[in-house]
Amino acid sequence: MQTVFEKLRARLQTQQKTWLVTGAAGFIGSNLVEFLLAHNQLVVGVDNFSTGYQKNLDQIAEAVGSQTYKNFRFIAGDISQLETCQRACLAVDIVLHQAALGSVPRSIADPISSNLSNVTGFLNMLTAAKDVGIQRFVYASSSSVYGDSEELPKVEARTGNLLSPYAVMKYTNELYAKVFNKTYGIETIGLRYFNVFGRRQDPDGAYAAVIPKWVGSLLKNETVYINGDGATSRDFCYIDNVVQMNVLAGMTDNSAAFGETFNVAVGGQTTLNELYALINQELNQYVTNFTTKPASYVDFRAGDIRHSNANITKAHTLLGYVPTQTINEGMTLAIEWYIADAQI
Template sequence: MQTEFQKLLNTLQTQQKTWLVTGAAGFIGSNLAEFLLSHNQLVIGLDNFSTGYRKNLDQIAEAVGSAAYQNFTFIEGDISHLDTCQQACKNVDIILHQAALGSVPRSIADPVTSNLSNVTGFLNLLTSAKDAGTQRFVYASSSSVYGDSEELPKVEARTGNLLSPYAVMKYTNELYARVFNKIYGIETIGLRYFNVFGRRQDPNGAYAAVIPKWVSALLKDDDVYINGDGATSRDFCYIDNVIQMNLLAGMTDNTHAFGEAFNVAVGGQTTLNELYALINQELSHHAASFVKKPPVYREFRVGDIRHSNANIAKAQTLLGYVPTQTIEQGMALAIEWYIANV
């Protein structure tokens, strides 16, 4: 029996739609753009290269081939500019909004700049989509909206007190999207990402995600730092699961999904100590000269959630989501990319 996603892939081959992917030069956005182009879709990409890379666009072109890449239109621009959003939304069927200034620490260090992208930019794009008559608006939210809630696994209907400006911004996105759905009828769907990892994830910079940052440090024989005691846990989600959820949300005809937010995860719980051991194990299998080394523990980081584990029943029920990779399966797929690119 086919899953909803398998049925959707068949539909894509015969139904060509125009998709706007914001943050198209970034980690998640570039993976979405590549997948859509490789499945006969028209894609408009928007990015200002604040956290994305031109090399990611080059990799898309190489991956999909010249014929499919002709279906890609790229706009270099910033979602904090309303006119840019208005231009990008023209004649678009479905928006997959990934552009943002991510990172809890970044939002604590500079909340004003983060807010300009994550709230003003979001509202600019949402308003432009409404005015252009775009029917579907799928956007990236975050597991940070659960705040200090100690309930595990996390259920969409119950959140705690927010712990960072970034969490406030993402929750504000959800509020705006819900109101726009009720008032204007635009079909909004929010995706609360839980620690996404995989190919094209940036290992550099002050706010790099933990997996590529650790892989890079280990390959260079640098110290790896774990914030706290290592018992902090996360629900790590491989990029292909995120692609699936974006497309399911983009194409669903289930009206009960509109105005809602969904957990995007595997439903697992991995401590930082377990993650570190898994990365060491995979590197020892794939890098001949690699030698395992212990981590260095330091203070807990301000604004961090202690434990994060998702209940994915809502996504399974309303969207037909079926995760295809656990953290172990995802790491086995991703590790060679990390070794080649970090």
């Protein structure tokens, strides 16, 4: 039997809409743009290249072909400027809002810059979408909103005390979205991402996510540092699962989903020690003469949640979400890309 997503993919080929993807040159945004273009959709992209890259857009053009890439219109701009948001929203049917300054440590080091993008920029986008009459607004939230809640798996209705400025910002997004849904009728849907990984994820920079950072370090024969004792656990989610949830949310007819937030994950739990072993195992298969080396343990990182594992029942029930990759399946796909990217 076909899943909801499989049926939707076929429907997209004959039902063309215009989608706005903010953060289009970034990790998640560029994957969304590529999927939509490959499925006969029109796409508007916005990015200020603070964490996104032109090479990601170039890779999309190569992947979908020059003719299909003509269905993509790109705006170089910053969502902290309302005018940019207003221009981007013209003649758009669905917004997939991904643009943000991610990272808990970044928000602790510089809360003002993070807030400008993650709260002011979010409100600008939401207001611009509302003002031109866009009905559907899907946005990226974060598992960080669960804070110090020790309940596992995490259920959307119950959160704990927030542990970082980033978590405060993402929770603020959810509050704004719910109020805009109630007050203006705009169909908002929030997606709480759990440790997304995969192709086009940046391995460099001070705030790089753990998987590409570790892979990059191991490929360069550098020491890998694990924060804490390695027993910290996460629900690692491959990028294709995130693309699926965005498209399901963008196209759903289920009004019970509007104004709600959903966990985007696999429903698994992997410790950092297990993750390190898995990455080494994959690299051993793909890299000639690769040598496994022990990691070095350092202090726990401020603002981090100790354990994270998602209940995805709500996403399955209301949106029809069925993950297509486990962490092991996703890692096999991701490792190939990380290795190829490191050799460019």
